[in-house]
Amino acid sequence: MKNFFSVADVDNLSDLVEEALAIKANPNTEESLGKHKVLGLVFLNPSLRTRLSTQKAAMNLGMNVMVMNMDKDGWALETQDGVVMNGTTVEHIREAAAVMGEYCDILGLRSFPSLKDREADYNEDLFNKFIKFCGVPVVSLESATRHPLQSLTDLITITEYKQVDRPKVVLAWAPHVKALPQAVPNSFAEWMVKAQEQNLLDFTIAHPPGYELAEEFTTGATITHDLNDALSEADFVYVKNWSSYKEYGEVYPVSENWMMDNEKLKQTNDAKVMHCLPVRRDLELSAEILDGPNSLVIKEASNRVWAAQVVLKRILERLNKNI
Amino acid sequence: MKNFFSVADVDNLSDLVEEALAIKANPNTEESLGKHKVLGLVFLNPSLRTRLSTQKAAMNLGMNVMVMNMDKDGWALETQDGVVMNGTTVEHIREAAAVMGEYCDILGLRSFPSLKDREADYNEDLFNKFIKFCGVPVVSLESATRHPLQSLTDLITITEYKQVDRPKVVLAWAPHVKALPQAVPNSFAEWMVKAQEQNLLDFTIAHPPGYELAEEFTTGATITHDLNDALSEADFVYVKNWSSYKEYGEVYPVSENWMMDNEKLKQTNDAKVMHCLPVRRDLELSAEILDGPNSLVIKEASNRVWAAQVVLKRILERLNKNI
Amino acid sequence: MKNFFSVADVDNLSDLVEEALAIKANPNTEESLGKHKVLGLVFLNPSLRTRLSTQKAAMNLGMNVMVMNMDKDGWALETQDGVVMNGTTVEHIREAAAVMGEYCDILGLRSFPSLKDREADYNEDLFNKFIKFCGVPVVSLESATRHPLQSLTDLITITEYKQVDRPKVVLAWAPHVKALPQAVPNSFAEWMVKAQEQNLLDFTIAHPPGYELAEEFTTGATITHDLNDALSEADFVYVKNWSSYKEYGEVYPVSENWMMDNEKLKQTNDAKVMHCLPVRRDLELSAEILDGPNSLVIKEASNRVWAAQVVLKRILERLNKNI
Numbered sequence: 001m002k003n004f005f006s007v008a009d010v011d012n013l014s015d016l017v018e019e020a021l022a023i024k025a026n027p028n029t030e031e032s033l034g035k036h037k038v039l040g041l042v043f044l045n046p047s048l049r050t051r052l053s054t055q056k057a058a059m060n061l062g063m064n065v066m067v068m069n070m071d072k073d074g075w076a077l078e079t080q081d082g083v084v085m086n087g088t089t090v091e092h093i094r095e096a097a098a099v100m101g102e103y104c105d106i107l108g109l110r111s112f113p114s115l116k117d118r119e120a121d122y123n124e125d126l127f128n129k130f131i132k133f134c135g136v137p138v139v140s141l142e143s144a145t146r147h148p149l150q151s152l153t154d155l156i157t158i159t160e161y162k163q164v165d166r167p168k169v170v171l172a173w174a175p176h177v178k179a180l181p182q183a184v185p186n187s188f189a190e191w192m193v194k195a196q197e198q199n200l201l202d203f204t205i206a207h208p209p210g211y212e213l214a215e216e217f218t219t220g221a222t223i224t225h226d227l228n229d230a231l232s233e234a235d236f237v238y239v240k241n242w243s244s245y246k247e248y249g250e251v252y253p254v255s256e257n258w259m260m261d262n263e264k265l266k267q268t269n270d271a272k273v274m275h276c277l278p279v280r281r282d283l284e285l286s287a288e289i290l291d292g293p294n295s296l297v298i299k300e301a302s303n304r305v306w307a308a309q310v311v312l313k314r315i316l317e318r319l320n321k322n323i
Numbered sequence: 324m325k326n327f328f329s330v331a332d333v334d335n336l337s338d339l340v341e342e343a344l345a346i347k348a349n350p351n352t353e354e355s356l357g358k359h360k361v362l363g364l365v366f367l368n369p370s371l372r373t374r375l376s377t378q379k380a381a382m383n384l385g386m387n388v389m390v391m392n393m394d395k396d397g398w399a400l401e402t403q404d405g406v407v408m409n410g411t412t413v414e415h416i417r418e419a420a421a422v423m424g425e426y427c428d429i430l431g432l433r434s435f436p437s438l439k440d441r442e443a444d445y446n447e448d449l450f451n452k453f454i455k456f457c458g459v460p461v462v463s464l465e466s467a468t469r470h471p472l473q474s475l476t477d478l479i480t481i482t483e484y485k486q487v488d489r490p491k492v493v494l495a496w497a498p499h500v501k502a503l504p505q506a507v508p509n510s511f512a513e514w515m516v517k518a519q520e521q522n523l524l525d526f527t528i529a530h531p532p533g534y535e536l537a538e539e540f541t542t543g544a545t546i547t548h549d550l551n552d553a554l555s556e557a558d559f560v561y562v563k564n565w566s567s568y569k570e571y572g573e574v575y576p577v578s579e580n581w582m583m584d585n586e587k588l589k590q591t592n593d594a595k596v597m598h599c600l601p602v603r604r605d606l607e608l609s610a611e612i613l614d615g616p617n618s619l620v621i622k623e624a625s626n627r628v629w630a631a632q633v634v635l636k637r638i639l640e641r642l643n644k645n646i
Numbered sequence: 647m648k649n650f651f652s653v654a655d656v657d658n659l660s661d662l663v664e665e666a667l668a669i670k671a672n673p674n675t676e677e678s679l680g681k682h683k684v685l686g687l688v689f690l691n692p693s694l695r696t697r698l699s700t701q702k703a704a705m706n707l708g709m710n711v712m713v714m715n716m717d718k719d720g721w722a723l724e725t726q727d728g729v730v731m732n733g734t735t736v737e738h739i740r741e742a743a744a745v746m747g748e749y750c751d752i753l754g755l756r757s758f759p760s761l762k763d764r765e766a767d768y769n770e771d772l773f774n775k776f777i778k779f780c781g782v783p784v785v786s787l788e789s790a791t792r793h794p795l796q797s798l799t800d801l802i803t804i805t806e807y808k809q810v811d812r813p814k815v816v817l818a819w820a821p822h823v824k825a826l827p828q829a830v831p832n833s834f835a836e837w838m839v840k841a842q843e844q845n846l847l848d849f850t851i852a853h854p855p856g857y858e859l860a861e862e863f864t865t866g867a868t869i870t871h872d873l874n875d876a877l878s879e880a881d882f883v884y885v886k887n888w889s890s891y892k893e894y895g896e897v898y899p900v901s902e903n904w905m906m907d908n909e910k911l912k913q914t915n916d917a918k919v920m921h922c923l924p925v926r927r928d929l930e931l932s933a934e935i936l937d938g939p940n941s942l943v944i945k946e947a948s949n950r951v952w953a954a955q956v957v958l959k960r961i962l963e964r965l966n967k968n969i
Contacts (some may be wrong), residue, residue: 004923006593028359036674038702048397048419052389052426056361059387064705067397067697073715074694075924084928085822091924095943096694099923101699103947176408277422278398278414282407290417302425351682371720371742375749376711379684382710394721500732600745601721601737605730620741625748630958 034063680709
């Protein structure tokens with residue numbers, strides 16, 4: 001593995017998941033792999049789970065970690081070329097990325113979308129430039145359109161808790177008060193579609209009209225506007241809000257009740273409920289579910305460590321071979 | 324020791340202090356104790372001494388440390404149950420605490436009081452919920468009503484510098500420009516009262532009328548409004564401002580001069596002067612004292628490392644036994 | 647080496663540079679030197695390169711590192727004596743520095759100038775007090791008037807890339823939109839003047855009228871207002887903006903074009919172009935140069951690690967001898 005940006009960076013999903021679960025069983029057996037290697041975590045946006053779980057994964061591998069809150073400890077970056085930098089951006093990503101690549105063996109980057117300019121967000125300009133200019137392997141800590149460490153975590157969690165060979169997995173849109181990125185659902189969708197192709201599960205997406213995700217992520221999934229239909233016989237329900245892709249970043253009023261609760265769960269096959277967190281209680285997902293036996297959200301968050309660790313391990317193995 | 328939140332978590336004060344002083348003499352003998360263990364330090368408020376001394380203590384024990392400035396690197400937490408989270412709080416403490424408990428073996432938490440709602444502050448709702456939901460041992464880095472690492476440090480420092488078997492220790496209120504929490508004086512009082520019960524010292528509190536601390540912390544102490552009387556024959560003077568407990572968070576005008584200075588010190592038994600820092604020079608405490616031979620404030624701050632280290636050591640020993 | 651604040655802390659520049667280059671060739675041979683030693687990095691201002699490169703250098707030496715963003719994780723410091731602290735400053739540097747000195751074996755400090763009070767900035771009051779009160783060796787991470795880790799880096803880089811025994815090095819003023827400190831050019835000048843004295847290079851400074859640096863840094867350098875003249879036969883061009891020293895902190899309008907570009911470079915001896923970064927593209931320095939073969943800016947930034955490491959190594963060696 002060279003970079004970790006999307007599901008396209010993984011050939012065999014099952015192998016990666018199995019390796020992550022083996023690491024979970026024995027987290028400290030590869031401490032020499034990361035010796036004298038530095039992981040730099042660059043945050044352009046806030047982070048709790050990603051920040052802590054990725055640090056922990058790196059420490060389990062014997063790496064040193066440096067955290068850079070670019071928005072607070074540093075300054076604003078310019079990403080456009082051909083610009084006379086006489087405004088508020090202090091440093092160009094060409095220099096900033098290249099310099100961080102000089103100090104670190106692997107870099108992690110978190111960068112949220114603007115939700116204003118769809119084309120700019122969806123061509124992942126900032127992320128691609130960062131990868132291009134830093135010159136070292138890059139792990140996405142969530143980009144404008146994807147959150148692959150979360151999606152890998154989700155597949156690990158589904159594999160751990162599935163009761164049938166090919167469970168029915170439903171991504172269910174949920175209400176929110178803010179306009180949220182499509183990164184988590186996009187990413188979950190592209191991982192689940194690939195998992196479906198590899199016969200690991202069946203994948204359905206349910207959302208109100210107007211909340212269609214970009215087709216590049218969802219082709220192959222069953223897509224419906226009927227939540228009840230989607231929930232029928234579901235083994236896992238993945239609850240998540242997102243804003244509109246079509247009317248980019250917009251939030252449409254939704255008159256139907258899309259909040260997941262125990263009443264809705266009755267239609268499922270006693271489904272396990274997942275969410276990437278942070279979750280708005282009794283808005284996206286009922287407190288009743290979150291505090292009850294069907295919730296996997298804490299175990300899911302816990303698995304973030306093993307997703308990060310298997311990714312860092314594979315990148316380190318490649319680095320150590322090349323050098 | 325399971326958690327470290329108040330003096331009630333300690334049976335024998337002398338034993339704990341002696342162990343801390345033994346660690347001070349040989350700080351690096353227990354590096355294997357914390358191997359592969361992670362300490363997470365969660366700050367909801369600023370910190371200098373606590374931040375650095377606790378990190379250092381953990382490193383001396385071979386632990387890995389992750390710091391989370393929740394107010395800056397993260398987001399606002401909801402602490403109330405039964406709330407529809409459609410406002411400004413992004414994540415419930417139930418999830419946030421549980422997730423951090425998955426990544427860390429021990430958690431430290433700093434959370435100041437609001438100084439607006441006495442009942443909410445004094446029932447330590449946030450702290451108790453954090454302990455309940457995180458599922459791992461928690462060390463208070465200062466809560467709404469207590470600062471136990473500071474108080475243990477203070478007892479260590481008194482033990483080191485006492486000239487008589489049972490020194491007279493005075494907690495003396497001092498002026499300030501802001502309304503400060505009662506956490507440090509509450510905590511100091513409950514530790515000194517217990518130390519008095521264990522025949523380690525005699526404890527007096529002096530403050531202007533209206534600045535009575537809550538009785539749960541002070542029962543057993545000699546309490547007076549007469550500073551001169553309190554200072555008479557004092558061996559240690561602990562200077563600290565706090566706002567009113569009765570008229571919660573209020574600051575009354577005090578016409579008398581309560582700033583500690585060399586003139587006042589003359590009434591003491593050449594007392595050593597202590598303060599938890601940060602201190603407002605020539606407002607709470609004269610620069611003359613701070614720069615003179617009677618001040619222990621830097622040596623006191625230095626001892627924060629050994630207080631943190633003995634607490635982490637005891638918690639680690641218990642963790643290692645249980646696993 | 648006791649502290650690292652200016653070129654005066656170094657006797658023989660060549661020896662220091664050669665040692666840094668030897669470390670660059672073998673970065674991990676001295677890991678036992680810093681065992682059980684703590685480096686504290688205290689930032690009163692933002693930092694990218696200094697923050698990461700100094701952390702990495704310390705880790706290469708086996709040190710533990712604690713970072714304190716005093717402006718964000720802490721509070722405002724008082725630096726004046728004799729002040730009643732009833733305003734916005736929360737802690738005096740006397741206590742803050744002394745306490746940090748208790749927790750750390752070496753401290754790094756970054757503190758920018760006000761650019762308002764020249765005398766206060768140029769007597770380096772804050773820095774000198776920090777050194778005085780902390781009681782441990784201090785490494786400047788950039789002070790009001792100097793940036794010695796940058797200057798050492800620059801000399802290392804010139805040594806690595808020089809094609810002739812005694813290259814011509816030109817410090818060339820460049821435009822900017824903000825009033826910047828003189829710290830980098832001051833420091834570069836005093837290092838280059840000393841290098842010139844030790845027959846390592848020839849040093850010229852070019853700037854528009856009104857941008858004269860303080861003579862204490864530049865005596866011995868060739869100084870001109872004629873950029874073309876300065877660039878003639880230059881082997882290295884060091885591009886940097888600074889505000890006026892005479893009319894302190896002012897920015898004069900400059901009608902001539904002082905931005906470095908390929909056209910200007912034609913007058914040089916195919917000079918390598920340097921900049922401390924962050925750089926404003928097409929304002930200070932053309933994108934064409936930055937993306938072309940003459941730019942050393944990334945390699946220069948990369949060398950920050952070896953400058954920091956040789957400095958920390960020398961201080962550690964002295965500490966280990968004394969103890």
